[in-house]
Amino acid sequence: MKKLKAALIQYNAVMPDIAKNTATAIKLIREASKNGADLVLFPECFLTAYAAPDICKKLLPVHDIESDPEFIKWCENALTEDEEHFVQITNLAAELNIGVVITGFSRGKKYPQNTAWIIDRDGKVILKYSKVHTCDFDWERYLEPGDSFPVCRFDGIKMGVMICYDREYPESARELMLSGAELIMHPNSCGGMPPRLKELSVRAMENMVAIAMANPPAPGMGNSCAFSPMVWTKEAITLDNTVFVGDELEETVYYVEFDMEEIREYREREDLGKYRKPAAYKKMGHYGR
Numbered sequence: 001m002k003k004l005k006a007a008l009i010q011y012n013a014v015m016p017d018i019a020k021n022t023a024t025a026i027k028l029i030r031e032a033s034k035n036g037a038d039l040v041l042f043p044e045c046f047l048t049a050y051a052a053p054d055i056c057k058k059l060l061p062v063h064d065i066e067s068d069p070e071f072i073k074w075c076e077n078a079l080t081e082d083e084e085h086f087v088q089i090t091n092l093a094a095e096l097n098i099g100v101v102i103t104g105f106s107r108g109k110k111y112p113q114n115t116a117w118i119i120d121r122d123g124k125v126i127l128k129y130s131k132v133h134t135c136d137f138d139w140e141r142y143l144e145p146g147d148s149f150p151v152c153r154f155d156g157i158k159m160g161v162m163i164c165y166d167r168e169y170p171e172s173a174r175e176l177m178l179s180g181a182e183l184i185m186h187p188n189s190c191g192g193m194p195p196r197l198k199e200l201s202v203r204a205m206e207n208m209v210a211i212a213m214a215n216p217p218a219p220g221m222g223n224s225c226a227f228s229p230m231v232w233t234k235e236a237i238t239l240d241n242t243v244f245v246g247d248e249l250e251e252t253v254y255y256v257e258f259d260m261e262e263i264r265e266y267r268e269r270e271d272l273g274k275y276r277k278p279a280a281y282k283k284m285g286h287y288g289r
Helices: 018-034 054-058 069-076 084-096 164-168 170-178 193-207 260-269
Strands: 003-010 039-041 099-106 113-119 125-130 151-154 157-161 183-187 210-214 225-227 242-245 252-259
Touching (some): 003 210, 003 225, 003 260, 018 084, 018 099, 018 252, 039 210, 054 069, 084 099, 084 113, 099 183, 113 157, 164 170, 164 193, 170 193, 193 210, 210 252, 242 252, 252 260
Parallel strands (some): 039 099, 183 210
Antiparallel strands (some): 003 252, 099 113, 113 125, 151 157, 210 225, 225 242
16 A cells, blocks of 8 residues: 555544444544545544543542442443444444544453554454553553554554553554554543654654554644654655644544655665664663563
């Protein structure tokens, strides 16, 4: 595939109405398909909404709240891949021959996980990623973190996922790069975007990967965006690797296009990440390999 057209969904989910959120997702996927998108990227926890029971906000030890009825219901309502609303999304992907990165709280071993699924054009899940760097300073401490950064192939493109706070840890994008990722999908739901946009720009540059982010609109939020890995021309002229940055408040679908042939040629000729010195990374354990 030479080019990938991605639809970045900058919409708010209705809390915590999964039926309405699914209906909105279906409408937006159909809209993206009509506009020629190859892949649709949703913000963090779109189907379930990014919200937890009020008791979680007290930040009590988990054993003090796990018998609370609302907490139990929250855990039980976490998504599985055979849940009816999730199946509606996979069926639609197959019907429209389109890729979808859908998000929500998924069923963990005991507690929910913050998850993104990449669904292929035939409606099959080709990647399930659960947020590794959960926000343990807040109520996300009650989530089960993921334990790896998998990579899949969509339309021949090696693709992985980071979710929100993963971005603040350079190991996330580096692990994906070391696994061969060319493009990182980044569902998000947070504010304070100006420094976070700079982080994404650097993650793209230092790992020679393209990155796309979808974030809900609100004051200090929004700014759904895309970054290219390319920061130099063949003649060593510097480039701004910003592909696109959206508005804070606009509720809309943004479209960006990645020229994968151009990105691959750049990755082949440039050297960022190729001459690492793992033996010197004494504090990084197995990651230094």
